[in-house]
Amino acid sequence: MPRPRCERCQRPLAHCLCPLIPSLDSRTRVVLLQHPSETSHALNTARLAALGLRNAELLIGEVFEDLPALLATPGYRPVLLFPGEQAEVVSAYGEGDAxxxxxxxxxxxxxxxxxxxxxxxxxxxxxRVTLGQVQPSRYRLRKAPEAGAVSTIEAVVQVLNMLEQPANFDELLRPFEALIEGQISAMGAETFARNHGEG
Structure with missing residues (x-):
């Protein structure tokens, strides 16, 4: 029989993360487009990001029919967070940024x-926009495929910290870090060290 889950954070009730999820305001509107295969991941960091930011939403699918209306949201300038040759490194909002x-x-x-x-x-x-200096991922359970790869929630936090400085969004990472700690303790310190330790 499946364990009862929290409706909001989707974690088993015994490991509900809701008390750690903040409710942060941001000037930036964050829209997370989640591939359906990610929804069942134990570390569903896009959901945690959307729950912790008041000005954010999570959409799940492969084809997003409402995209034209979404991109035309009044009062915002749409950009895609994705690397590429034409991608501009994010920098703090200036006074001229209407x-x-x-x-x-x-x-x-x-x-x-x-x-x-x-x-x-x-x-x-x-x-496209991208991060300049990427801080190392705190996601110690998965070896990133390339240097500079971070989880979705870490990328969102780093971008918002850059755009909206001196505001700081690190609080958004609290449930993420608790999730990782929980998985490490469930795995056992020896198994973790053997599989994920620095060797």
Whole structure:
């Protein structure tokens, strides 16, 4: 019989993360486009990001029919958080920035994220932004496929910290870190050291 789950954070009730999830305001509107294969992941960091930010939403699917209306949200300038040759490194909002960003964040493996772009050509047309100096991932349970790869929630926090400084969004990472600690203790210290330790 499946364990009862929290409706909000989707974690087993005994490990509900809701008390750790903040409710933060941001000028930037964050829209997370999640590939359906990510929804069942134990570390569903896009959901945690959407729950912790008041000005954020999580959409799940492969083809997003409402994209034209979403990108036309009044009062925002839409950009895609995705690396590429034309991607501009995010920098702090200046006094001349009339419109805050509508930050579109694909959530999935690199292959799935590229598929989302392919299936939604409007995304391909958006100006791209990327992180300059990427802080190392705190996600110690998965070896990143390339240097500079971080989880979705870490990428969102780093972008918001850059855009909206001196505001700080690190509080958003509290449930994420608790999730990782919980998985490490469930795994056992020896297994963790053997599989994920620095060797």
């Amino acid at each position: 419109l805050p960003l509508l930050l579109i964040v694909p959530d999935g493996t690199w292959r799935k994220a590229r598929k989302l772009l392919y299936l939604n050509p409007l995304l391909e047309e958006l100006p």
